[in-house]
Amino acid sequence: MIDLITISEVAHTGEVHFQVNSCFVEMFSLSFPNTQIKFNGEKKHIKAVQESLLNSNLSHVEFLSFEGFYDENEFNWAGRIFGECRQIIKILKRGKLDGSKLYVWTCLFPTGHLFLNFIQLFQNENNHIIILHGELEYLKVKNKRLSEIIFGFILRVAINLSTKRTKYIVLGENIKKNLTPKIGQRILKRTYSFLHPYNFYTAENSIKTKDGNIITIGAIGTQMLSKNSNYIYALASWFKKDILKNKINFVTIGKVLPELHQYDSNLVKKLYPNSFVSQREFEREILKLDFIVFFYDNKAYELCASGAIFEAIRLGVPIISIKNDYFNWLFDSYGSMGFLCETMDELQIIITKLISGEHKEEIANFNYNMARFKVNNNLKNLAVNLKNII
Secondary structure, three states, X not given: OOOEEEEEEOOOOOOOOHHXXXXXXXXXXXXXXXXXXXXXXXXXXXXXXXHHOOOOOOOOEEEEEEOOOOOOOOOOHHHHHHHHHHHHHHHHHHHHHHOOOEEEEEEOOHHHHHHHHXXXXXXXOOEEEEEEOHHHHHHOOOOOOHHHHHHHHHHHHHHHHOOOOEEEEEOOHHHHHHHHHHOOHHHHOOEEEOOOOOOOOOOOOOOOOOOOOOEEEXXXXXXXXXXXXXXXXXXXXXXXXXXXXXXXXXXXXXOEOHHHHHHOOOOEEEEOOOOOOOHHHHHHHHOOOOEEEXXXXXXXXXXXXXXXXXXXXXXXXXXXXXXXHHHHHHHHHHOOOEEEEOOHHHHHHHHHHHHOOOOHHHHHHHHHHHHHHHHHOOHHHHHHHHHHHO
């Protein structure tokens, strides 16, 4: 019997990761309805999580906020590293006083991860669950900056320091498979795969809005070179005649990093390119899209999940994407929810056929698979799987 579960987000602030964290809070509350749960997070992050859980019964969940320990606009490594370590100490002390025996860390920076596991070498009486996200990308050593190689080394040491009382959760079976050669069997036995949770609830007024007969294709989230976000400008140039004839539109929804300015053109409409976009505004613009385009290649998402594709599924917008490990696994496991292409040339051919009105049967099938996916993978069903891991 677990009397208290302490869940903590110490790596992110504001609305970053609030969707996945709110899902874990709700799933733990569903799995342990008679257990007190305390969620620790930065105050703006707490607010975002609570707002996303307004329709949930969380009477046994307490939210504990702390002040942000680094400037979101002026990133400082020292402030982030030492601030995270201080919060870990505070949470462990409070948990000890409260009698918590299970600690869930929804995300840790490699240095915080190392710090926590080092402490546990001397205080190994509690159980810990660490959820692994995109930081696993640091374990890739090819074509990395020196700082990324260092963080990868720190993360590898941190994982290998973990004791048998620490379990890991990765958000996809393909991630565990790709992680296998990078960590020892001792750790792998305590590593569990779990479908990236997402709250698929949508308000009644969240319906797709169609702009006449024009096909609108958008790239969502922060636009950067590492995501091959420059490809959307190449696509727009390819379909320039169709754009001018009002047959198709290309848009980006989210911040555009300066590194992409050299590719800019007036053929791509940019929404919120210089500022943070709130979840409500983000959703409103996505609902205007016919398709969401992704350009990550086959080496992307080897060790991390895509939250953006679940936003597409939630809002019922099919995707067009270059093939990558995560999307391949997701579609093979749950049915196709869009077009996966080997190359940009193939992607252009797909769009050309869409402009001509083809693929209507496939699109209907995508919509069916998305609807089925949301039903089969709602938080109540995922909570059952989570409890089996605990």
